[in-house]
Amino acid sequence: MSREPYSKTIVTRWADIDCNQHMRNSAYSDWATYVRSEWLNEAGFDVRTMVAANLAPVLFEERTRFLKEILLGEHVAIDLQLAGVNHDGSRFHMRQTFRRGDTPCAIYEIKGAWFDIALRRIVAPPPGLLEASDKLERTDDFAHLVSSRE
Template sequence: MSTPTPSHEVRVKIRWADVDAYGHLRHSAFADWATFARSEWFEGVGLTPAVFAKEGTAPITLEETSTFLKEVRLGETLTLRMQRAAASADGSRFVHEVTFERNEVPVARYRMTGAWLNLQARRIVAPPALISEAVELLEKTASFRQLD
């Protein structure tokens, strides 16, 4: 495992395939880029698909929401910042928030409610120690809360 970093940022340039007929970032591209940021963070801390398979546990999405604050257009470069917004006491459920920023100004927020799935039993479980320890290092939002 590599050394985890407590916060995560990734810079992305909006591509032709990301925009709609009106020339602005389409709503579903926000979810695609947020998933990319989350995957990059997981891999950056050593939580690769092979590790998830070996541990028999992987993240799943239960709900996604996006809040759009400003228009984003083709060719713009954004910084995506991923943080933990909430987690259950045992870590089995969580909320990740990705803030999309242009020049340090938020243009959108994406929230993903997820859980850890045991790949064999097909049940939501608390993550194994290897996963839990890495996830605990992800920076928390200022409004971080514990899920019921």
């Protein structure tokens, strides 16, 4: 199966910058969330669709490794890759790389699951979302998640 790279380019705004004149740590999370939500929208899972399905992503862990400063007004590509998934797709590990040209500036990772809001439990994603996840480019160190704390 052909897996597709997914990337969005952003331009850092005044609101993204801290008093050290580089991108504030929480802006990485904000922009990473934006890119994941754009991926979901393009896969046909916008907010209305997710609400109708009683489905939402829930995060258990997020981590950012800062490699290079990102400054005001810089154009930064944010790549989204799948780093791991369990047998039914209910749990996932995603990695997002913030790049200025070919230079990696930060690596942002999340571990989470798909959550049924009505049932209040983790569930497998619906078929269209499962296929979209399967088409997402995988990291070089992709791993199948096997434990209950994936």
